[in-house]
Amino acid sequence: MDTAERTELVTRFTEEVVEASEIETLFEERESPTAYIGYAPTGEMHIGHFTTMRKLADFIDAGLDVTVLVADLHAHLDDAKSPFELLDARSEYYETAIRAMIDAAGGDTESVSFVRGTDYQLEEPYTMDLYRTIAETTISRAQRAGSEVIRQSENPKLGGLVYTLMQSLDVAALEADIAYGGIDQRGIYMLARERLPELGYSKPACVFAPLLSGLTGGKMSASEAGSKINLTDDDEAVGSKIEGAYCPAGEIEDNGVLEYLRFLVFPVFEERGERFTVERPAEYGGDLEYDSYGDLEADFVSGDLHPADLKPAASAAISDVIDPVRERLLAEPELLASAYPETHS
RNA sequence: CCGCCCUUAGCUCAGACUGGUAGAGCAGUCGACUGUAGAUCGACUUGCCCCCCGUUCAAAUCGGGGAGGGCGGACCA
Structure with a gap:
């Protein structure tokens, strides 16, 4: 498979790619660039998740080294969607469901690495980066980056802002060349592209999946x-x-x-x-x-x-x-x- | 630590001053109409009125206490 074919495989059926040329360069320079996608283990997984998992099969076929992050801390940071006591159980469920979806889509789960947020987000290097970022980011910048991801409410908690900053650091911590997620994640990864170089990390390319419409018209809704x-x-x-x-x-x-x-x-x-x-x-x-x-x-x-x-x-x-x-x-x-x-x- | 405000249907809220065991919109369910669904009509469902105690023949409503949430002030050796 040549570079153009690999790039095409990575970018097909996507909503947006930032930038396709960067992905081509990655393939030219390296045999196995890395990509990651993260999921916060909150509500039950559904068919929308399946379409993003399906895409991982393309990534694997294109020769990317894929990491799936089960972002347990994030699940609680976002308005305590998952209670602290259930983080472990939900992470386990997510991991099993994700493996099953990748299998069902014809991807090889053996070549996918699974990582949990708490595996590295409590370590010193990550924590130091986080505190630095917290100190250097304005509230409105973090709000803007996470506005499509974080649950919005009249009385927002600090957790949502920290969530956003952590996710942008995850890209570097997982050494991902490509950050992959739904188009709603765009703001967060644009923040990552802007800030990671300041911390001495490389700027990630991004691949965004479309968000599927709900069956009742309009957006898919967790509560419906x-x-x-x-x-x-x-x-x-x-x-x-x-x-x-x-x-x-x-x-x-x-x-x-x-x-x-x-x-x-x-x-x-x-x-x-x-x-x-x-x-x-x-x-x-x-x-x-x-x-x-x-x-x-x-x-x-x-x-x-x-x-x-x-x-x-x-x-x-x-x-x-x-x-x-x-x-x-x-x-x-x-x-x-x-x-x-x-x-x- | 002090003060003030809020808590009623799945959601947003009305009702409280002038006690008589609750309403609207949206959502939902079911019909009619379309070879699906939606839209549009028509019908229907839904409640520990935050909790406890008290006053009263009668409390969502009045009084006291408490919980949760919000806002402000003070304290700052």
């Missing part, structure tokens, strides 16, 4: 169960959520169903060498098969593919992609039970 598909949803639950999903004929905007197909189902099916099949009554033209998302989208936009026919096919495909993850999590019910005692006991 019907707006997203959970990893442990059974076929029936997936079916009824997709059936209820906002999906206007011919429209692509805010269409979660199409986005799930584009960023999750098609890439995984491609990896497996499978086709996407739509069963359709003869009166509407009979069954359809697709090899690429582009073809499907074209038919959807032109009106040749009706939402009512697409939805059941999408449900089946999503269930199929999720299934191995679901199986694995349900095989170890104690993981979820101890991570979320309120909902899984």
